[in-house]
Amino acid sequence: MENSLEGSGERKLQCSDVSKCFQLLESILDGNNVPDSQEILKSKLAKCQPCFEHFHLEQAIKEVLRNKCTKHEVPSELVANIRQKIEEIK
């Protein structure tokens, strides 16, 4: 996602309820079904600096994890072995 809200001039520097906000932001980021998630996200990121920073950090970590930790090549014989064993128990 683009970091479209540059500049922190308009944002408050203290979050009024850090646990509730961060939990909600993480739920949205993690793809859970949160009602009105886009509106919530937009308004929190626009109005609150700690929320803004937390969201973008979590998002960046999530992205590098996905890009760099999922590229294990499956050993070529594994699929063949599984199919052979299945034939045996059929």
Next chain:
Amino acid sequence: MSEVQRKKYTEQEKNKIFDGEFMPHIDSMYNFGYRLTFDEDDAKDLVQDTYLKAYRFINSFEQGTNAKAWLFRILKNSFINDYRKKSKQPSKVDYQEVETYYNSDDVDYSMTSDLRVDSVKDMLGDEISNALNSLAVDFRTVIILCDLEGFTYEEMAKILDIPIGTVRSRLHRARNLLKEKLRSYAQNMGYNTDEEG
């Protein structure tokens, strides 16, 4: 695996489910197995066992439902019940022990990290991977399920047989630990992270 025995699939239907719904997840399954065991052969055994069980219990899988979550749950159970028992390297922390130890779904969200987005983006694959691998298996697992595989909290709760609140709190703790690791790597890379002391 559900105790409810659904209608029996024909041989043809079984093959269709197995090839169409189970096999496409083999990459994710192997990655999960490898990140749990850190060993190629153990990961292969775990994945093979999982697919054999999946085939054997295929009648308890409802076609069209979330096959990936169903397979992950089998693999996770195989890891705990079979692999863990004969494992050469017993894990330091046990699955339920972690929860008893922390014993609460209350998580401190106020802990902020001075880790920078830029330094995270510049991390090498090895550093990210090592940071993830350094976490205790329960914490590693929730990060794998959530961040690598994209499961929702509800799906994770089913895969791990724990309440959603526990998924949430365990994930948050795992992320804090991971950030600590990444922060120390960032410091070694010479990034300014406002290190104290």
